[in-house]
Amino acid sequence: MGDIGFKAKGQHFFPVKPKKIIRLSLIESMADDGLRRIVKLLAVQAIHAGYSSVMIDGSHSPLEDNIAVTRAVVDVAHPCGIPVEAELGKVGGKEDDLESDGCGYTDPADAVRFVAETGIDSLAVAIGTAHGVYKTKPQLNLDRLCEIRQRIDTPLVL
Secondary structure (H helix, E strand, C coil): CCCCEEEEECCEEEEECCCCEEEEECCCCCCCHHHHHHHHHHHHHHHHCCCCEEEEECCCCCHHHHHHHHHHHHHHHHHHCCCEEEEECCCEEEECCEEECCCCCCCHHHHHHHHHHHCCCEEEECCCCEECCCCCCCCCCHHHHHHHHHHCCCCEEC
């Protein structure tokens, strides 16, 4: 497949070991059009390198910016038959050198808008789950998960 994985920190992208799925995780705001173009280019490069799907994580950015960058990735991935997963809300735990306390659950109304405006194939939601090892017993908000499921038909990822 080649050496084409990338991890984003601000506006710097670092090669990582190749995988079949590329995960574009964006730490800073997507308000910068130049950064959106870079993310789109990385998705195109990954698709051309043979990656089978794209995961875009703009959840650390405002909703509008997350929608814009995710839509840009979907616009290049879908014509090639490549599915796109995106994240909405702040999943707890340690990720990309950022600590999160589990606050920032996915808002069901935002999920409806996000899916409608981006055209993603699956949605990673925040309901009390965490990346990495749990330090304490997780408190999953299953009512929120059910509400999101009732409002959208897109497959959900935990």
